[in-house]
Amino acid sequence: DIQMTQSPSSLSASVGDRVTITCQASQDISNYLNWYQQKPGKAPKLLIYDASNLETGVPSRFSGSGSGTDFTFTISSLQPEDIATYYCQQYDNLPEFTFGPGTKVDIK
Amino acid sequence: EVQLVQSGAEVKKPGESLKISCKGSGYSFTSYWIGWVRQMPGKGLEWMGIIYPGDSDTRYSPSFQGQVTISADKSISTAYLQWSSLKASDTAMYYCVRHSPGYAFDIWGQGTMVTVSS
Numbered sequence: 001d002i003q004m005t006q007s008p009s010s011l012s013a014s015v016g017d018r019v020t021i022t023c024q025a026s027q028d029i030s031n032y033l034n035w036y037q038q039k040p041g042k043a044p045k046l047l048i049y050d051a052s053n054l055e056t057g058v059p060s061r062f063s064g065s066g067s068g069t070d071f072t073f074t075i076s077s078l079q080p081e082d083i084a085t086y087y088c089q090q091y092d093n094l095p096e097f098t099f100g101p102g103t104k105v106d107i108k
Numbered sequence: 109e110v111q112l113v114q115s116g117a118e119v120k121k122p123g124e125s126l127k128i129s130c131k132g133s134g135y136s137f138t139s140y141w142i143g144w145v146r147q148m149p150g151k152g153l154e155w156m157g158i159i160y161p162g163d164s165d166t167r168y169s170p171s172f173q174g175q176v177t178i179s180a181d182k183s184i185s186t187a188y189l190q191w192s193s194l195k196a197s198d199t200a201m202y203y204c205v206r207h208s209p210g211y212a213f214d215i216w217g218q219g220t221m222v223t224v225s226s
Binding site: 032034036038043044045046049050055087089091094095096097098099100101102 | 143145152153154155158167169203208210211212213214216217218219
């Protein structure tokens, strides 16, 4: 099984700050990685697919990079509406779709 | 508008059976895999399994194999998740999701909260 880890598990940042979350896979998953945002009490939403592609309609302050085992998700300028938990997800080992444990983002 | 609409919240007792639903609209239901994701209270996301409504090909996560049954009725564009004997540990929010051709979960249902308590 492919295991996914994320760091940090939570963070607090100021409006306008650059926020970076990392996701690590236990083995090489190429670019088979997606990122989701889940706001409190809501269903998750796809933000980034295939490691670096922005889903249609998602603000450009969100971005993703990486390949192999190490991936990065960035919010270039944190906004109040970005308060959420962010999850990475691998799909290299189909039909297994493993999520990372999540990173909770708060406003300082 | 492409959407998945799930059935309402359920409160059940241990040992009871349950079937929740997910109706797709605004797209060709038979052309996309539909999956189910569990989120236990205060916890993260867990992928449970997927079904291709076009031919009912179904795959399960090893963690959920034998614990639930996923099915679909393409004539009414609806997928289902069912339990034959619920446990308290099945208490969770359950989301149905559409798989994009690239294997991202691009459309999510609003979620169905299942509470199992004696």
